[in-house]
Amino acid sequence: MTPAVKALERDGTEFALLSYEHDPREPAYGEEAARALGLDPRTVFKTLVVCLDETRLAVGIVPVSGQLDLKALAKAAGTRRARLAGAAEAERATGYVLGGISPLGQKKRLPTFLDASAERLERMHVSGGRRGLEIALAPADLIRLCPARLAPLLRG
Structure with a gap:
């Protein structure tokens, strides 16, 4: 059980776990997660840790089908x-390994920004806190739990 899953269970949030090898x-x-699970890549989001003005960390969450625009973030x-x-x-701040960084249950609560495209989805997928584990949940729940701010974050 990862800290991300524990955070969702503690909150009573509705979610589903999806795993793959x-x-x-x-x-x-x-x-890889989108392919292995047969998911639309626009619904699978990657969690990227960024450094703002060389001093403080934050999180950007964008679909795996696109790239994070650092200027937009x-x-x-x-x-x-x-x-x-x-x-x-990133690993030190979140407590997760690269490729398994979840926006939920991080060691330190970092300012979090979610690409605005998530708002149009009924369910989205984020890392469950380890490689090979995805969490399906409503974007509104992710926004509330992180807490995250919506913004256009995709390049192009």
């Missing part, structure tokens, strides 16, 4: 710059 040679974790956060955090930095 992770291929350790696969570098694109989110795309910086704007949503009210700062000038954003860059992807290093793997060790």
Whole structure:
């Protein structure tokens, strides 16, 4: 049981767990999850840890079918710059390993931004806190639990 699953159970949130056999040679974790589970990649979201203005961390959540626009995230956060955090930095802050970082149940509560495309979905999928585990839930529940702010975060 991961901290993400425990957080959902503690809250009484309705969710579903989906699992698949992770291929350790696969570098694109989110795309692998969509393929392995037969999900529309626009409903599977990746959780990316970013560094804002070189000093503070935040989370950007975007569909695996697109790329995070760091300038858009910086704007949503009210700062000038954003860059992807290093793997060790992201793992240390969240308590999860790369490829299994969930927006839920993180070690430190980081400011969280969710791509606005999630608002149109009935259910979305995020990492369950380990590679090979996805959580299906309503976007409104994710927004409430993180708490997350909606913003257009996709490049292009």
